[in-house]
Amino acid sequence: MPIAATPLRVLQVTDLHLKTQPGSRVWGVDVDAGLSAVLARIRERHPVVDFILVTGDLVGDEPDAYERVRQALEPLGAPVHCLPGNHDFPAALGQRLRDGLVRWQRHVIVGNWQFVLLDSSFPGTPSGHLAPSELGLLDTALAMHPELHAMVCLHHNPIPTDTPWLDTMTVGNGEALFAVLDRYPQVRAVVWGHIHAEFSARRGDIHLLATPATCVQFKPGTAEPQVDELPPGYRWFELHPDGRLETGVERVEPARMPASARRAPT
Template sequence: MPTAAITAPLRVVQITDLHLKTQPGSRLWGMDVDAGLNAVLERIQEKHSDADFILATGDLVGDEPEAYERLRRLLGSLGLPVYCLPGNHDFPAAMSRAFHASQVRCERHVVVGGWQFVLLDSSFPGTPKGHLAYGELAFLDTLLATGADLHTMVCLHHNPIPSQTSWLDTMMVSNHAALFAVLDRYPCVRAVVWGHIHAEFSAQRNGVHLLAAPATCVQFKPHAPGPQVDERPPGYRWFELDPDGTLHTGIERVTL
């Protein structure tokens, strides 16, 4: 029997920089991180209950590995697969232990609807700065070579291009040139997405979308010379990904 052609778009929601602590109600730069996350999860349930999956791009906890258990319960309440990658405030080993064998998991490679998603670890022990180890770049290279017929979204925590916020850009992926040297060899790459900057960001490079999403907690003011709180509310990014590789995306912000 012939396989039916895929016609429906894939629906993905990106959440990022949750900074969850063990105790509910903890604050980051004055903002209640639980209040932001709960409002974002409620909005996702209202507007995106038909999403194929959630993508969580790092800083899932705020320097407390014990918070992963609470986070697994909170994200599990969505009833959707949640694929997670680590940021500079995470603990990759503790994270994959806590998310093992649940709907919330540390999948590194997801293939669905004619698309593939490659989840990279740009965190580096002992520093908040981003770096892609040789193994991460080799992993990406192999998947792009073997999945050249799949539209590809590459996901990581740190920004691989300057965000024009100088204090954050000191932490951007240090070997970004090596990343783009891989990406430039594969026309199947449609988008690179990240978190870390706690702000919305959108650019294009050689026809590839370069996108960041707002944090679910405090927002940082773009273009500020040092850390400054932006009064914009928390939010997330949604994607509709067509089978022909076309990408539609937008930002949704909640009311607190």
């Protein structure tokens, strides 16, 4: 395994909510326009990346939209590692994004970093849960590679983010996740989507990070769902060989966010 001399360059995009019909809207926001703006900015600012991470809600409740996800992301020319969210269909995702540049990936090693992609979706509920098999996958990956810095990726937030209506839809057994992570000092970050907002916290040396959706944004701190006027965005990472992590969020105009909304797409 070659050891990277320079930082790994990884991007996170999340919560695409694509539908089969181009121009579909979620909470009044054109999901294709948001994604197109984000991808255009990525092509402009990040012509060379090691890979792109997509942390769930690739589609908005339409399994036939996975082909549009592939068509949108493949032209980036980099590996795109996906995982499912609560608006996805894990079986269809696994079948339709099984191979090629854009696919569901469980475990990735690049340079001296490893990335574990967990499935926190649970049938019939927007809330998250990590099955014993997911926690076992994580435990095994971390135990096998204590020499590699680790990033854990999932869809749902494993901790509350001070937004009461969203905090009812966290990973229900988040403490089980941290019980695993706390045994492995090489863990550098846990990253997720789901909340359609930027979020940053620390748990000891572990960065806890959420990233804006490519479609509608939610206002943090509200008791009821409220659309945020901020435009869509993505997150960049520079992951150094010594385990240092640099990161930031880029937002991309334009996206006019309506104040009215009918249905929560978290």
